[in-house]
Amino acid sequence: MTRFAVLVLIAALQLAFIIMTLVLLFVTRLRGSRWRAREDDAQIALAEPLQRIMLGDDRGEALAAALGRLRRDAATREMISIGGTRLSPEQRAGLALLVRHAPWVEQTLGQAPSRKWWKRMEAARLLVMVCEERDVDLVERLVTDGHAAVASAATGAIGGCANPSLVSAIVGGLPFRPGSVRLQQCNALRSHSALANDAVVVALSRPASVAQLRAWIQLAEVLATPDALAAVVPLASHADRDVRTSAARALRSCFSAEGAEAVSGLLKDEDWRVRAAAARAVGALNVRGAIPMLSESMHDESWWVRFRAGLALADLSMAGRAALEEAQGSPDPFARDMATLVKGLSDGSRLDLTSA
Amino acid sequence: MEAEQLRAAFLAALFWIDNGIVAYFLLLNSFYALLLLLAIPELMEHWRIADDENLRLLRGSEVVPPISVLVPAFNEQATIVASVLSFLTLEYPSHEVVVVNDGSTDGTMEALISFYELYEAPAAYPDVVPTARVRAYYRSKVYSKLTCIDKENGGKGDSLNAAVNAARFSYVLAVDADTLVERDALLRLARPFLLGEPVAAVGATVRVVNGSTVVHGIVTHPRVDGRWLPGIQTVEYLRAFLFGRLGWNRLGGSLIISGAFGLFKQEHLQAIGGYNAGSVTEDMDIVIRLHKHLRTEGSRDTIQFIPDPVAWTEVPVTLRSLYRQRERWHRGLISTLVSHRSVCFNPRYGRLGFIAYPFFLFGEMLAPLIEVVGYLAFGVSLYLGVADLEFALLFLLVSVGFGFLLSLWATVLEEVSFRRYPSIRDFFLLIWFSVIEAFGYRQVTLWFRLQSYWKYVRGDVRWGVMEREGFNRVS
Numbered sequence: 115m116t117r118f119a120v121l122v123l124i125a126a127l128q129l130a131f132i133i134m135t136l137v138l139l140f141v142t143r144l145r146g147s148r149w150r151a152r153e154d155d156a157q158i159a160l161a162e163p164l165q166r167i168m169l170g171d172d173r174g175e176a177l178a179a180a181l182g183r184l185r186r187d188a189a190t191r192e193m194i195s196i197g198g199t200r201l202s203p204e205q206r207a208g209l210a211l212l213v214r215h216a217p218w219v220e221q222t223l224g225q226a227p228s229r230k231w232w233k234r235m236e237a238a239r240l241l242v243m244v245c246e247e248r249d250v251d252l253v254e255r256l257v258t259d260g261h262a263a264v265a266s267a268a269t270g271a272i273g274g275c276a277n278p279s280l281v282s283a284i285v286g287g288l289p290f291r292p293g294s295v296r297l298q299q300c301n302a303l304r305s306h307s308a309l310a311n312d313a314v315v316v317a318l319s320r321p322a323s324v325a326q327l328r329a330w331i332q333l334a335e336v337l338a339t340p341d342a343l344a345a346v347v348p349l350a351s352h353a354d355r356d357v358r359t360s361a362a363r364a365l366r367s368c369f370s371a372e373g374a375e376a377v378s379g380l381l382k383d384e385d386w387r388v389r390a391a392a393a394r395a396v397g398a399l400n401v402r403g404a405i406p407m408l409s410e411s412m413h414d415e416s417w418w419v420r421f422r423a424g425l426a427l428a429d430l431s432m433a434g435r436a437a438l439e440e441a442q443g444s445p446d447p448f449a450r451d452m453a454t455l456v457k458g459l460s461d462g463s464r465l466d467l468t469s470a
Numbered sequence: 471m472e473a474e475q476l477r478a479a480f481l482a483a484l485f486w487i488d489n490g491i492v493a494y495f496l497l498l499n500s501f502y503a504l505l506l507l508l509a510i511p512e513l514m515e516h517w518r519i520a521d522d523e524n525l526r527l528l529r530g531s532e533v534v535p536p537i538s539v540l541v542p543a544f545n546e547q548a549t550i551v552a553s554v555l556s557f558l559t560l561e562y563p564s565h566e567v568v569v570v571n572d573g574s575t576d577g578t579m580e581a582l583i584s585f586y587e588l589y590e591a592p593a594a595y596p597d598v599v600p601t602a603r604v605r606a607y608y609r610s611k612v613y614s615k616l617t618c619i620d621k622e623n624g625g626k627g628d629s630l631n632a633a634v635n636a637a638r639f640s641y642v643l644a645v646d647a648d649t650l651v652e653r654d655a656l657l658r659l660a661r662p663f664l665l666g667e668p669v670a671a672v673g674a675t676v677r678v679v680n681g682s683t684v685v686h687g688i689v690t691h692p693r694v695d696g697r698w699l700p701g702i703q704t705v706e707y708l709r710a711f712l713f714g715r716l717g718w719n720r721l722g723g724s725l726i727i728s729g730a731f732g733l734f735k736q737e738h739l740q741a742i743g744g745y746n747a748g749s750v751t752e753d754m755d756i757v758i759r760l761h762k763h764l765r766t767e768g769s770r771d772t773i774q775f776i777p778d779p780v781a782w783t784e785v786p787v788t789l790r791s792l793y794r795q796r797e798r799w800h801r802g803l804i805s806t807l808v809s810h811r812s813v814c815f816n817p818r819y820g821r822l823g824f825i826a827y828p829f830f831l832f833g834e835m836l837a838p839l840i841e842v843v844g845y846l847a848f849g850v851s852l853y854l855g856v857a858d859l860e861f862a863l864l865f866l867l868v869s870v871g872f873g874f875l876l877s878l879w880a881t882v883l884e885e886v887s888f889r890r891y892p893s894i895r896d897f898f899l900l901i902w903f904s905v906i907e908a909f910g911y912r913q914v915t916l917w918f919r920l921q922s923y924w925k926y927v928r929g930d931v932r933w934g935v936m937e938r939e940g941f942n943r944v945s
Binding site (some may be wrong): 117118121125129130135136139142143146159197232261262266387447452453459463464467 | 589591634874881885
């Protein structure tokens with residue numbers, strides 16, 4: 115084959131591709147317009163039934179029927195949108211009872227085992243809207259899904275059907291979830307505080323890896339129950355610095371003598387991250403007895419420790435502020451500069467930085 | 471006899487040069503096609519998740535990492551107050567803004583001090599990365615999120631280094647003071663963290679603002695500029711970001727994260743000594759050094775590009791400005807690739823050494839030279855009868871067709887995903903500019919890029935001044 119023939123072949127292929135691409139481009143635009151028109155039609159069809167349920171004229175029968183007349187994908191999308199933003203929890207629960215066994219709901223929930231994550235995510239999002247007690251296995255499957263978006267989407271369903279076994283499975287799986295999903299699931303477990311509290315107290319009392327301990331300490335921090343936080347106190351002396359840092363963070367809401375003593379002790383920790391977290395906790399717990407140690411922390415080699423100590427002193431009444439002024443007159447430039455920086459902040463700015 | 475032998479050898483050489491040019495063209499365009507193919511599933515993945523309600527709620531919560539926004543500013547007196555305000559009011563649960571006045575000779579610093587009620591704070595920041603002398607640090611009495619640094623002039627990279635030193639948070643976002651960052655862009659940038667993906671840097675899309683309506687720093691009606699120069703650049707940007715950089719996600723990560731909008735993990739930036747203050751393309755230099763650092767350290771962190779966070783930038787509307795920009799970009803490319811030549815085909819750097827670097831070397835840096843050699847060789851071949859006119863015209867047609875096809879695909883990807891240009895006028899303008907790009911614009915930018923070789927050899931490190939129309943007049 116000559117080079118000319120090769121070029122002719124390429125040119126022919128290219129022309130075919132250009133024509134196909136142009137056709138695709140126009141078809142895509144047309145389909146996009148039709149899709150939007152269908153979406154508008156769906157919203158128009160649901161407007162009146164939605165008004166009825168919102169005004170209390172019915173319990174959602176008309177809306178359930180109108181959803182049933184839509185295509186499955188449109189009904190799913192609208193249900194997720196309406197349930198998430200327009201209806202009260204009671205109205206949503208009533209509507210869920212009416213549509214739970216509709217074919218379009220079963221079809222969408224049937225996507226839960228799909229290999230495509232976006233299909234599983236769609237199932238998870240709908241499940242949040244229509245979840246019943248008997249869906250506990252489905253919830254467990256989706257909240258422990260390997261794809262973070264799916265697990266995150268399903269987390270909203272935890273509140274609807276929690277039982278001890280589900281809560282235990284979620285707590286056990288927390289160390290394996292990405293940070294964002296873990297925190298989201300910790301927050302969701304607050305609605306079943308008693309069950310979660312028991313599970314985390316048991317988990318923290320057993321030997322566990324660093325990753326497990328950090329995840330469970332985070333749950334204890336979110337639950338903030340006295341029992342859960344009490345279970346964190348012994349971990350303030352754990353050998354691993356990440357565990358100690360997590361413990362110091364969590365203990366800033368542990369208003370007990372043991373908690374205050376533990377975080378005050380951590381101000382002398384060998385790791386700066388732990389010291390910084392401890393300084394923050396001491397300020398949050400208003401441990402006035404720790405003012406001398408915080409004053410010492412103003413000379414710490416770590417910027418973050420000095421910063422947290424400065425903010426904590428500013429929070430600790432007159433005595434704390436006096437210590438801060440003392441640091442401002444200190445010959446140590448690091449302590450002096452940090453004290454000047456913190457004292458220059460307005461109350462609002464300081465509050466912002468303390469909680470950041 | 472000797473003359474005839476020489477002529478025969480010359481003709482043979484010409485023939486092989488012609489063939490080499492054709493082979494180069496086919497290889498390069500096949501690679502672009504591969505990037506396109508890889509970009510499609512990437513784009514679909516991002517598009518499916520970009521507007522998920524659930525993630526949107528999550529993005530507003532404390533699960534996203536705090537971010538320091540770094541804003542280097544040089545002689546931005548007219549716009550700095552508004553720009554900083556737009557960065558302070560970005561939708562994000564926890565961020566700070568670090569503005570660096572890089573020895574401006576206008577009233578940039580005074581404008582900041584007066585509007586934000588800055589007070590001089592002590593230098594309580596560790597100088598991890600060395601920079602030009604810092605005159606003073608300032609904090610705002612009214613905006614706790616704002617820190618300002620006044621320093622002597624040292625260039626953009628140097629300013630970014632000063633900002634990296636003062637940044638409190640473990641992720642830093644480098645932006646240009648004149649870039650319009652969409653309100654939810656930070657939240658979108660945080661998506662990899664929500665999905666639990668370890669990232670060292672995240673790049674995002676930069677779009678062309680010319681022709682769009684801008685109200686209070688927000689692009690309310692994105693439009694394609696009808697003028698040929700900004701219009702063609704709109705297509706160019708779409709092509710570069712929607713499939714150029716996205717496709718690289720599956721090939722080990724791009725070598726470029728736009729200096730106007732890129733997120734980095736601070737510890738990695740500090741580990742590699744910050745930005746190269748002497749580089750005119752500090753954004754490319756930093757990404758290559760980051761790649762090398764991650765490979766050397768065996769880090770699992772990746773360099774990603776995500777398409778939906780958007781920053782808008784103004785592109786040159788005159789040939790003079792375009793010349794300055796493109797010449798500088800290409801000079802920076804040459805300089806960066808030359809200084810990191812040890813990466814090329816080095817097994818230690820894996821895909822960086824065997825795919826990304828060679829592509830940027832042969833497909834980008836040397837492309838203008840090869841293109842000129844191609845034009846000359848084909849001209850001489852035609853004159854001497856080595857190549858026939860039919861072949862040359864067909865080759866020209868195929869090369870124009872391929873550029874058109876790639877630009878069309880960028881428009882397709884835009885249409886099926888984010889569809890920022892909904893009007894039918896803009897739709898046809900994008901197609902029109904895809905067609906005319908090859909006639910004139912391509913040759914003009916080729917000429918600009920060729921001049922960069924000479925300037926590079928002369929050791930020119932100037933940035934040049936970019937003339938701007940300003941957003942108000944754009945609207």
